[in-house]
Amino acid sequence: MGSGIVQVSAQAGFSVLFVEANDELVKRGLGRLRDTLEGLTAKGKLEAKARDEALGRIAGTTKLEDLKACDLVIEAMTENQALKNETFATLDRIAAPHALLASNTSSCNVTALAAVTRRPARVLGMHFFNPVPLMKLVEVVRTILTEDAAVQTATEFVRAVGKVPVQAKDATAFIVNRLLVPYLLDAVRVYEGGLASLDDIDQAMKLGCGYPMGPFTLLDLVGLDTAMYVAEVMFEEFREPRYAPPPLLKRMVMAGHLGRKTGRGFYTYDTK
Numbered sequence: 001m002g003s004g005i006v007q008v009s010a011q012a013g014f015s016v017l018f019v020e021a022n023d024e025l026v027k028r029g030l031g032r033l034r035d036t037l038e039g040l041t042a043k044g045k046l047e048a049k050a051r052d053e054a055l056g057r058i059a060g061t062t063k064l065e066d067l068k069a070c071d072l073v074i075e076a077m078t079e080n081q082a083l084k085n086e087t088f089a090t091l092d093r094i095a096a097p098h099a100l101l102a103s104n105t106s107s108c109n110v111t112a113l114a115a116v117t118r119r120p121a122r123v124l125g126m127h128f129f130n131p132v133p134l135m136k137l138v139e140v141v142r143t144i145l146t147e148d149a150a151v152q153t154a155t156e157f158v159r160a161v162g163k164v165p166v167q168a169k170d171a172t173a174f175i176v177n178r179l180l181v182p183y184l185l186d187a188v189r190v191y192e193g194g195l196a197s198l199d200d201i202d203q204a205m206k207l208g209c210g211y212p213m214g215p216f217t218l219l220d221l222v223g224l225d226t227a228m229y230v231a232e233v234m235f236e237e238f239r240e241p242r243y244a245p246p247p248l249l250k251r252m253v254m255a256g257h258l259g260r261k262t263g264r265g266f267y268t269y270d271t272k
Helices: 002-011 023-042 048-056 064-069 081-094 110-115 148-160 176-192 198-209 215-222 224-238 247-254
Strands: 016-019 058-061 072-075 100-103 123-128 137-142 164-169
Touching (some): 002 023, 064 081, 081 110, 100 148, 148 164, 176 224
Antiparallel strands (some): 123 137
């Protein structure tokens, strides 16, 4: 997700500095971005000049302190509320007073992130969708503390990078996941109950509802661990049984069958 946000921002003309945990990850990230942009050029989707200009706008670092000159900081860490809270408290001390602090979270509490800073009016959610270069939607999430000017600036940035913004309040799972996650969990329950095979359920939803992929293909793409985490957060917030992860999903995560990223989820993949 972070790599995709860097890519679309640089292609849109913004100078981008990304932070990774160590030098090896910085090197790997720059290499992946270069390969992606060169691939677009090879396919005729990006001119060589535009590719070189985008790459020239990208830099990497291992130090959060280097973000002190940024106008907008977008956090794209793992979905861990405590870790995000700690990071936002640190970013608040580092970033310029006028800077916006945004989270790419799909399920964490944005108000909690704002509360650990001294700039709660300039903290909000900017939830991109995966893969970022292809997916057009960004949920701009405002808390009860976010000022209108911050929402407007974030919305303008989303449009500037070629995405379509929708605005939502800071309520667990926002718009898309509030509607999507129960559907995915129900698909697991239907399969768990023996109603139909994986392939037939996926085919039914693709051909019957016009979805681009079935629920199990989507779960494998998103990551079963991510889906389970979001479901747990939603269940904790609302205490409604339909948000609780089904037993099969929990056991697959325990077994390490997380989807495409591990080579095995509901389907098996060639990791090469």
